[in-house]
Amino acid sequence: MSDSSTRRPAVGVRDVAALARVSPTTVSNALSGNRPVSSSTRERVVWAVEQLGYRPNISAQNLRGRRTGLIGVAVPEIDVPYFAELIRHVVDASRQRGYTVLIDQTEGRLEAERFVLNGMNPGMVDGILFSPLSVDRTECETRRDRTPLVLLGERVSGHGVDHVAIDNVAAAADATNHLIRRGCHRIAAIGYQESHGGGTAPQRTQGYRTALRAADLTFDPVLVRHTDRYHRRDGEQAMMELLDSSGDPDAVFCYSDLLALGAIHALHDRGLRVPEDVAVIGIDDIDEGRYSTPTLTTVAPDKVAIANAAVELLFDQIAGTAQAPRQVVAPHTVEVRRSA
Amino acid sequence: MSDSSTRRPAVGVRDVAALARVSPTTVSNALSGNRPVSSSTRERVVWAVEQLGYRPNISAQNLRGRRTGLIGVAVPEIDVPYFAELIRHVVDASRQRGYTVLIDQTEGRLEAERFVLNGMNPGMVDGILFSPLSVDRTECETRRDRTPLVLLGERVSGHGVDHVAIDNVAAAADATNHLIRRGCHRIAAIGYQESHGGGTAPQRTQGYRTALRAADLTFDPVLVRHTDRYHRRDGEQAMMELLDSSGDPDAVFCYSDLLALGAIHALHDRGLRVPEDVAVIGIDDIDEGRYSTPTLTTVAPDKVAIANAAVELLFDQIAGTAQAPRQVVAPHTVEVRRSA
DNA sequence: CTGAAAGCGCTTACAG
DNA sequence: CTGAAAGCGCTTACAG
Numbered sequence: 127m128s129d130s131s132t133r134r135p136a137v138g139v140r141d142v143a144a145l146a147r148v149s150p151t152t153v154s155n156a157l158s159g160n161r162p163v164s165s166s167t168r169e170r171v172v173w174a175v176e177q178l179g180y181r182p183n184i185s186a187q188n189l190r191g192r193r194t195g196l197i198g199v200a201v202p203e204i205d206v207p208y209f210a211e212l213i214r215h216v217v218d219a220s221r222q223r224g225y226t227v228l229i230d231q232t233e234g235r236l237e238a239e240r241f242v243l244n245g246m247n248p249g250m251v252d253g254i255l256f257s258p259l260s261v262d263r264t265e266c267e268t269r270r271d272r273t274p275l276v277l278l279g280e281r282v283s284g285h286g287v288d289h290v291a292i293d294n295v296a297a298a299a300d301a302t303n304h305l306i307r308r309g310c311h312r313i314a315a316i317g318y319q320e321s322h323g324g325g326t327a328p329q330r331t332q333g334y335r336t337a338l339r340a341a342d343l344t345f346d347p348v349l350v351r352h353t354d355r356y357h358r359r360d361g362e363q364a365m366m367e368l369l370d371s372s373g374d375p376d377a378v379f380c381y382s383d384l385l386a387l388g389a390i391h392a393l394h395d396r397g398l399r400v401p402e403d404v405a406v407i408g409i410d411d412i413d414e415g416r417y418s419t420p421t422l423t424t425v426a427p428d429k430v431a432i433a434n435a436a437v438e439l440l441f442d443q444i445a446g447t448a449q450a451p452r453q454v455v456a457p458h459t460v461e462v463r464r465s466a
Numbered sequence: 467m468s469d470s471s472t473r474r475p476a477v478g479v480r481d482v483a484a485l486a487r488v489s490p491t492t493v494s495n496a497l498s499g500n501r502p503v504s505s506s507t508r509e510r511v512v513w514a515v516e517q518l519g520y521r522p523n524i525s526a527q528n529l530r531g532r533r534t535g536l537i538g539v540a541v542p543e544i545d546v547p548y549f550a551e552l553i554r555h556v557v558d559a560s561r562q563r564g565y566t567v568l569i570d571q572t573e574g575r576l577e578a579e580r581f582v583l584n585g586m587n588p589g590m591v592d593g594i595l596f597s598p599l600s601v602d603r604t605e606c607e608t609r610r611d612r613t614p615l616v617l618l619g620e621r622v623s624g625h626g627v628d629h630v631a632i633d634n635v636a637a638a639a640d641a642t643n644h645l646i647r648r649g650c651h652r653i654a655a656i657g658y659q660e661s662h663g664g665g666t667a668p669q670r671t672q673g674y675r676t677a678l679r680a681a682d683l684t685f686d687p688v689l690v691r692h693t694d695r696y697h698r699r700d701g702e703q704a705m706m707e708l709l710d711s712s713g714d715p716d717a718v719f720c721y722s723d724l725l726a727l728g729a730i731h732a733l734h735d736r737g738l739r740v741p742e743d744v745a746v747i748g749i750d751d752i753d754e755g756r757y758s759t760p761t762l763t764t765v766a767p768d769k770v771a772i773a774n775a776a777v778e779l780l781f782d783q784i785a786g787t788a789q790a791p792r793q794v795v796a797p798h799t800v801e802v803r804r805s806a
Numbered sequence: 807c808t809g810a811a812a813g814c815g816c817t818t819a820c821a822g
Numbered sequence: 823c824t825g826a827a828a829g830c831g832c833t834t835a836c837a838g
Contacts, residue, residue, distance in 0.1 A: 249526070526832040
């Protein structure tokens, strides 16, 4: 049996110091650049480091320096394309600042989200990017933990915590208006949810209703479908219900691309054409929608801008240069493709 | 300007010990259960912990205990659905063992992959799950770093490193045979790559050729298309080339679902029907394929089994109970849907 | 069952 | 520019 878990005695600063004939202090300074070191000394240190294959122990640096070089990203599900794409940009933005990303998947569970709000494990991360689902705004704002925190995709009207999101009311109105301009007048909405602490769904419903009203279209509750989640299967099921109801929609505004893709699946199943019989628009602009049949018209949040803004806010907090809680509104555009 | 970055003096074991009127040792033992503690003492400790809101510092535990509670997962791109879905299962399996997952995105860059092979930063993770792209097998096997490592999706014939994968030769043969049984005889392949250190592509090509030969179908190089990556756009482009060539395929075996979805997009663009004009099959069984139009026939690797096996191998290494390098072959099945 | 002491590997005042 | 000392917060032998 090979004992692959044996940690070899790990070469430390002391070994490097001994070989380079300097003190550990000087090794540290030479490597970090925190204090000036004569070039000849530095050379010997570097030589010794290479000689020994020395690499500093992160945990020790963390303990001493009170930073981990890690930021936590907590999302409900990492295999939801929108989150996967967003995380990718977060990882890129973080790496540029020498930070590594640690993933936490909450699945929207209250307990898991409270753990996040409490800064995860003490000293585990320097800051957290958090996309909440179950926890309400009040809870976000009254938390006791002081770990730097930035909320993602949350309502842009709170005041206790930094957050970045698109203008969800405007985004929903833009989507609905696109359908109206297309000539649709029985416009359904899929993804409705009761307000519970400032989620995005109520804002989207608001934008939808506002756009209908502005166009003198009547709001028909039969056309508004609740879904628990925003997955393909939820969109499929809601669309089925819609078709089985007396609603007779000629268009559907879905609160996520996944919902929209599920809805299209249901429409095809029933032998209906998209967009001829029913036009479909989503929100998220995930890559999948560029290749679906038909391609998906959608509201595109600027994910790179969201990731960059979120990381920047977080690093301002970490650096201690943060101003009062800020809210960033990232831009969005309507991507017109074939489905609407 | 609010100074949100101020770390409050952080309550430590000593504070808890003082309040509970015991030694730090006892606090540690009471909390960890490493040594017996009288129940009355434990109660006082627990009370003090709650009173003070004490939570142990992870970095200090790491430094002392030589474990981090973190496992690193390195994949080329986390927003590729197959990886996102796999990581989800890895996160689930890891959490069950009290471990958190740290994500590294290599984008297939050689430098980034070598960093992974070197155990990332010393002391940063207890083990690594790695899906390599650029680095070759030899390099995986001759690495000097001793951080526990398990390879994902790699050829199942190496001997130096633990790895888990499906039987790619058989999977490709199964896919091709499915098309043959459907009556196709001009079967194209998309995703071909030169062998560079034991990737999966050559194995899939081998399975494809084996199946053709067994059915007395001639192998036509025109029908085999190379792609650099396995994204939707690569599949789309390869399919276009195929249609512009003299190949005249009646079916396509794609080396990933994303390639297949891109190919279907191209076929629809050219006004061809799937599967009537050209049948399409992929590999990966991503959720997207259950809702695409038409739904995607695919070879489904058991992702849960892969994640569980990988995590188990890794923890055996971490625990030091690992046997000689092992290779796990995860099961796969053909999921017949509409596209083939 | 409990405690005093040492030390994980590093960096930061402090002194020169 | 360089070094000796202290200490980040914890847990593990060691002793009782």
